[in-house]
Amino acid sequence: MVKATTELHQLDRSLVWSGFKQLAPISLFVIVFGAAFGLAAAQVGLSDSTIIGMSTLVFAGASQFAVLDLWGTQMPLFTMMLTVFAINARHLLMGATLYPWLRHLPAPQRYGVMLTASDANWAMSMQAFSRGEPGLGLLLGGGLALWSFWIVGTWLGIHFGNAISDPASLGLDMVMGCFLLAMVVGGERNLRMLVIWSIAAIASLLAYWYLPENSHVVVGALAGGMAGMIRGGKQR
Template structure:
């Protein structure tokens, strides 16, 4: 992280700027929210339950994963473990911006993290690296994403009951395509094929031989361990280059 910024501040003007900058990207979130609303109804949740989940959880991938586990009897421990595995990246994301947010009063600091997601975090990190002191991008961008996620969920709840077969419109694969786009859209490096391959093979094996829904955790752990093995060699190559 850049050390050119003397600290951090948060004000209304910065928040509004963050909302405005995130607005174009937020429009695409409506589609994912709609897909979640439709999927939630198909899994037996009421419209109110779907809206409450989007409002309080605000974690698209985890919410879709929770729907896969939803049923008359909810497996609580697998649900907790799966959610933690998917959202564990937030531990690193929070640590990355801690030196910046440490300058804020505690109430502002922790309130800012409530609306942190991948997109507004990435933009906020870029701002900080340029020496920006206002944390408005993180907060305002998060608010914009949260509101459009709720709007999309509402649309799915209102019109989802009229979509008898969501898979006909591809709504059942939207989140998978989104996550795949994030994966292949990152840095091009052949060494990344090792953790990707390890995660994929471990997940497929878990689907075949382990209890249901364990493939997410197994795949994440296998990919993470493979990444740890690859990381030292990658750093050495970057240092030589």
């Protein structure tokens, strides 16, 4: 039996610890990409403290790699901000999908939880909510696992990064994609969901081919969301 929405916003130490343990296995692969970032940042000329500080405070792998391409004596600050915003715009949609449960938390706790939001722990928390189980522990605990392993990986990359300078050459760049795909396959399966995911996929591909870089994530999510609202309205 599905619990009431007001019961699904539970957040305590046991749920957070459970979320940490559930995301720990996938977090091991994050170490590799953290190491790749640490190495790349060191090669650009950033100090050790700056690199660790960036991974600690920013915690956004794709954005951090993108910023390295813009790093130099004359840093285009506005361009950097715009790039980071574009890459992470999907977090606006993540926050919107989580709001029905986050709204029950005090504001400091709500925003603190969202600081750890990323693709993997968001997907697992949404899957938990769909099963009628509390998901905020997964969001926070899983996020803490990903965050801490990302920092550890960054440190390893600074000092031992030459061991794995190109994770993609080992196929490790596919790990997160396969994980998220498994989350989708493990969710609700019916004609309505097939239509929604198909529309989202087509819109995302078209945006990837014809629109500015990184816009495909937001376009696909918006297209899928609109399709879900339309299909949901037709079923009423």
